[in-house]
Amino acid sequence: MLFIDNQTVQQILTIGDAIDSQDTAFRGLVDGAAIHRPRIDMYVPTGREEDYYRWGTMEGASRDLGVFAIRMKSDIVSWPEDENGNWTEEKHCVEPGTYCGLIFLFSTVNGEPLAIINDGELQHMRVGAGGGLGTRYLAREDSRVVGMLGSGGMARTYLRAFCNERPIEKVRVYSPTKRNREAYAAEMMDLLDIDIEPVDDPESAVRGADIVSTCTDAMQPVFNGEWLEPGMHVTNLGGYELDETVFKKANVIIRQGIAGAKLEEDPRIQYGRGHSPVAFVAGTEEEMKRLPPSGGGMRRFSTSSYPTFTDVVNGVVDGRTSRDDITLYLNGGNQGLQFAAVGKVVYDKAREMGLGHEMPTAMFLQDIRD
16 A cells, blocks of 8 residues: 655656546546546535535546546635635635645455555646647647646646647746746746746737636636637636637537536535535535635536537547637546546556555455445
8 A cells, every 4th residue: 555645746647647548548438447426525614704614525447447546635615705706716724725635546456445645746637637638639730829827736737738739839828916927937938948928918818829728716707708719729627717608619619528416406415606516515504605606607507418528539529620610628527537547657657666655555454344
């Protein structure tokens, strides 16, 4: 049994491995070799007026990989509102700046617990790799310019994924805080040796791009779909970042997979509240008012009718068919399976390289039937 920390994941996991592992694992959904359970959260009041406790899990397994993974997060969450009435999400565990997210990896051959993995680095890589996967199959082969909205960790991983799949030469990045977009530009220019320009508004980032990427924690659309131009490829991070015009202008819309679970009617279950697709929520009516409703983005309307990644790779539907197509890849869904696929890569490499902290497997077994 291994404990694998973020530093080890960063050392051994490449963005190419993360993309390739998902490309392979998702194909198992077609023939029954793979399965996943979408994210479901649970909210409990903290006793304070400004926040909630949130527990979240998602699971996935693959017969071909021989592993099952469950990812969990334990967060204190709040949703500050700016002067324009827009919500963002803040979260921490124990204190601001620290977080608790873990991936538990098990063998589906004998049930053995294989690893516990810090989820921070792997989480960024698996999500960014999803954006890279959409780029692999939908963006124009000669895409060279990226319009990036957001300057956090996900924006960094997404850009690495785009550069892995296309000959990117230029990036224009916008985020509301000037020093953040400038820091992003300096860091990623040094890392990737490409030209990165921080810009003062989202339109300047989007206009003229080949690939447009939204990597924010916003709970409302972050750019105007009227800015899209023929041939662009668009991908997102959150479910609220895209306005309805993006969907109307896109010629090809592909979703990565099933992102939310539909459960039987239950007064404890809420959909699209507080950044959660599905959640069991405790609390009084007054306490529940803290959870903001979904914003003006794609979760205002159903995306379940759009074809999935597996439909494209299996020829059920076409992807891009012309240079002028505007393509949209909804980078959500299959999350639990992503953790199984990328977690298996990390585990195998850690074993091969003798990395990680070894723990006796016997510590996690018992002789009392559960």
